[in-house]
Amino acid sequence: MDKVLGIDIGGTSIKAGMFSTEGQLEAAAKIPTGEIVSEADFALVTEGLKKLLEDNGATVADVVGVGLDVPGPVDDEGKVGMLANIELDPDGLQAALKRTFSRANLAFVNDANAAALGELWQGTAKDASSFVLVAIGTGVGGGVVTDGKIVSGAFGAGGEIGHITVNREETASCGCGRQGCLEQYASASGIVRVYKQECKARGVEPVKLDGPTDTLSIFNACRAGDEAAQAAISTMCDYLGYALAQISVIMDPQMYLIGGGVAGGFKLFAEELRAAFRKYCLAPSVSTRILPASLGNDAAMYGSAFQAMQG
Numbered sequence: 386m387d388k389v390l391g392i393d394i395g396g397t398s399i400k401a402g403m404f405s406t407e408g409q410l411e412a413a414a415k416i417p418t419g420e421i422v423s424e425a426d427f428a429l430v431t432e433g434l435k436k437l438l439e440d441n442g443a444t445v446a447d448v449v450g451v452g453l454d455v456p457g458p459v460d461d462e463g464k465v466g467m468l469a470n471i472e473l474d475p476d477g478l479q480a481a482l483k484r485t486f487s488r489a490n491l492a493f494v495n496d497a498n499a500a501a502l503g504e505l506w507q508g509t510a511k512d513a514s515s516f517v518l519v520a521i522g523t524g525v526g527g528g529v530v531t532d533g534k535i536v537s538g539a540f541g542a543g544g545e546i547g548h549i550t551v552n553r554e555e556t557a558s559c560g561c562g563r564q565g566c567l568e569q570y571a572s573a574s575g576i577v578r579v580y581k582q583e584c585k586a587r588g589v590e591p592v593k594l595d596g597p598t599d600t601l602s603i604f605n606a607c608r609a610g611d612e613a614a615q616a617a618i619s620t621m622c623d624y625l626g627y628a629l630a631q632i633s634v635i636m637d638p639q640m641y642l643i644g645g646g647v648a649g650g651f652k653l654f655a656e657e658l659r660a661a662f663r664k665y666c667l668a669p670s671v672s673t674r675i676l677p678a679s680l681g682n683d684a685a686m687y688g689s690a691f692q693a694m695q696g
């Protein structure tokens with residue numbers, strides 16, 4: 386039976402899924418890795434994948450596609466650009482995979498785009514022709530799908546919605562070196578930053594936070610009536626709703642999906658976010674749906690497999 390492998394590459398391990406060509410996730414495994422730059426590292430990956438197949442009644446000869454996501458730009462030709470946060474030799478890994486899986490089509494895809502493709506294949510956006518996935522984690526990533534295809538852009542910067550300028554008065558700098566980006570207010574670290582400012586302005590102590598991206602504690606504080614937490618969440622909803630309204634002016638998608646770790650609080654902020662979007666959007670776009678993504682941390686694995694089947 387034909388199988389497709391979807392591989393989500395992280396800093397310390399890779400997560401691999403074995404899929405049927407119809408999109409059923411049949412088995413998954415986490416393979417510990419460090420940097421992936423030498424023949425020994427590549428062998429660790431290919432041996433781990435072989436074991437996943439063999440443990441589940443399949444062989445390398447069954448594999449028709451291997452898709453991999455990377456945390457960095459991938460252009461329309463599938464060429465991987467500069468990877469800032471991970472030690473990976475994509476060409477070397479690709480060659481090793483090609484030797485092991487001779488039947489398979491190989492594909493690289495950007496991680497946010499992979500998550501969007503996953504939602505398109507088997508998630509909330511199944512059967513949608515246009516949508517934008519907003520992945521809210523440490524930063525804000527985006528995956529833009531129009532006519533059923535990812536928009537990666539001429540320079541690989543398509544869908545970088547975390548860097549839409551939403552506040553031209555901001556003096557603090559974003560990770561990209563500019564000021565006033567959406568990510569500075571609507572990412573996990575942005576929400577924590579704004580929350581601390583709101584506490585300071587009120588002369589109150591922040592609740593105990595488990596690190597610089599602990600939005601869970603802020604959401605819980607909000608539910609318990611913490612005004613500074615409510616203010617930080619309102620700021621996030623206002624800027625995010627504003628940014629989505631700007632995106633709608635250009636591509637007018639059917640829906641927005643909210644994914645990433647912060648989506649765990651979706652129920653808490655959904656109505657306020659929808660209201661902010663309606664406040665700023667052009668009249669014809671007012672009924673655009675804003676929904677939670679449904680595949681969680683597996684979305685990129687699904688999307689990588691899906692991408693490998695496209696070639």
Ligand SMILES: [Zn+2]
Pocket residue numbers: 547548559560561562563566568
């Ligand atoms: Zn930025």
